[in-house]
Amino acid sequence: MEEKTYSYKPFERMVNYYETDRMGIVHHSNYIRYFEECRMDLFDQLGLDYVAMEEQGVMIPVLKVECEYRLPARFHDRIRIVPKIEKYSGIIFRISYEIIDVETGELHNTGWSEHCFINNHFKPVIIKREIPEIHKVLSDLEGVDLLSLDKMAE
C-alpha cells in the first residue's frame, strides 16, 4: 500500500446542561460517551468511514472501558479530548483518552476503551482481510502521539 499522510487535531466540545447531575458536575457516565464522540471524530479525521463500515456489516463494540475521575467538569466548560491508539493486536485495539479543560489546561479525566471487530451476527471479523484500510491505519498509528502528526506531515 502506498504511503499515507495523517493529520489530527484534538476533539473539543462544550459540556451540556443535561449532562450535569444534582452534584452540579458532569455525571460520571457521560465521560464514557465523550470518549465515544472523540473516537468517532478520530475515525473521521483518519479518513475511516464508520457509517459505511456498519453498512458493510462490520461493527466495533466496546470490550472494556475504564475511566479515572480527577477534576469534575461543569456546565459550559469547554473540554479537549486527546486520544491515542495504545495498542493494536490485529484483533483488538485500545484507545486511551485524556480530557483536558481548554481554558485552564487542567486534567479532568483519563481513561481507555478496548474494542474488537464483529459482523452482524456478533461474530469476530478479521479486519485485515475485511477492511484493510482500517488495519493499515491502526497499524500505522499504534503508539503514535497523534498531536505530533501535523509536525511530521510538514
Place this chain on the structure above:
Amino acid sequence: MEEKTYSYKPFERMVNYYETDRMGIVHHSNYIRYFEECRMDLFDQLGLDYVAMEEQGVMIPVLKVECEYRLPARFHDRIRIVPKIEKYSGIIFRISYEIIDVETGELHNTGWSEHCFINNHFKPVIIKREIPEIHKVLSDLEGVDLLSLDKMAE
C-alpha cells in the same frame, strides 16, 4: 374475535441519580423517556409483545410528543405513571400520561405521545391487517380509564 379481559396496574419507578441535573431536579428530557417506559409496560400488561412485533418488522415510532411540567421530581422520588389510550384512528394512536408522586399524590407532569406503525423501510403499515391483535387492543381500550379495568374484570 373472542371476548378478551384486560387488567392493568399503573407503572411505578424511582427517580435515578443520573436523571437529575444541576438544578437538583429530574432533567425535563427524561420524562419523555419515562413516558416510553410506561408505554412499553402498558403493552406488556395488555399482552402485546413489542419485541416480537419488531422482529416481524413492525415498529411504532413517535410522531409527536408534548410534556407539561408542574412539580419537579427529585432523586429517589417514587413516581407513578397513569397512561390512557386517548384516541386510535386505525393508523395513528395517542397515549396520554400523568406522572404522580406516589408518596404525596401530587401531579408532577402531564403529557402525551402520538404514534403510527411502520415497517423496516419506514413505510406506513395497516396494523389491522398486519397485527390484528394490536388493532383489537387499541380499539377496545380507546378512551377507557385503565384503572377501572380491574373493577370491570371482577
Place this chain on the structure above:
Amino acid sequence: MEEKTYSYKPFERMVNYYETDRMGIVHHSNYIRYFEECRMDLFDQLGLDYVAMEEQGVMIPVLKVECEYRLPARFHDRIRIVPKIEKYSGIIFRISYEIIDVETGELHNTGWSEHCFINNHFKPVIIKREIPEIHKVLSDLEGVDLLSLDKMAE
C-alpha cells in the same frame, strides 16, 4: 438603555452514536436535548451568561415542551437548529426550533419550549427587575427572524 446590535448564526452539531436507538435512528427524547443545546448556544450568542445567571440565583426551567417528528436523523448526520423567540410576556417566553439536515436541507423536526424564571427556592422571579439585560434581549428579539439579524447589522 443604549441600542444593542445582535448577531446570530444557527447552531450545528453531529448526531452521536449513543443518541441512536435500536430502530437505527435518533431516539426521540434526544431532540428535546438538542433544543436545550440550541437554546444555551442562543443565550451565548446573544451575550447572556447562563452560568452567571444561575450563580446569581436565577434559573430558567422548562414549563412545557412539544416536538413533532418528521424525518428521523441518523448517526453522523449533521443537523442545524434554527430557533426563534416566539413570544415573551415578561414572565414566560416561548422558543420554537426547526431541525434541518445540513446536507439535504430536509426538515427533521419542529418543536418549541416554554420557560419562566425562578429563584433557588423555585419561586417566580420578575426578570425585568432581577436581570434587566435578559428582559431587554427577549423584548428586542420577540418574533424576530434571527437569521436576518446579520443583514440588519450590516
Place this chain on the structure above:
Amino acid sequence: MEEKTYSYKPFERMVNYYETDRMGIVHHSNYIRYFEECRMDLFDQLGLDYVAMEEQGVMIPVLKVECEYRLPARFHDRIRIVPKIEKYSGIIFRISYEIIDVETGELHNTGWSEHCFINNHFKPVIIKREIPEIHKVLSDLEGVDLLSLDKMAE
C-alpha cells in the same frame, strides 16, 4: 455500637428501549448507570439514606470505574445486578458488580466503581467521624457475599 442484622436481595430491572443503540444492544455507557442504580439500591437496602446524607453535605463521587462487556443485553431483557463491597479503607471504597441475565443466568458484564466521601466544597470527609453509620456498614460488609446475608440472618 450494637449488633446490626443485614439483609439483601439483588437489584433487578428491565432494559429500556431508549437504552439501546443502533447496534440493537444496550449502549455500553448505560451499564455505568445500571451500576449506580444498583449501588443506590444497595444503600437503601442497608438502611443508608443517601438523600439525607447529601442534605447533611456529604456526597459520594466516583473516583474510578471499569466495565468489561461480555454478552450484550437487549431491549426488554431482565437483568440482575449483584454488587459486592470489595474493599473499604476508611477513605475509599470499591464496589464490584456482576450483571446477569435473569432468564438465562448468563453473565452480561462485570465491573467495579471506586468512591470517596466529600463535602459541598468537594473536600474529603472523614466518614467515620461525619457519618459513623456508613463507616460501620462498609466495615461490616467489606468482602462479604451479600447474597449469603439472609442465610446468616436466619
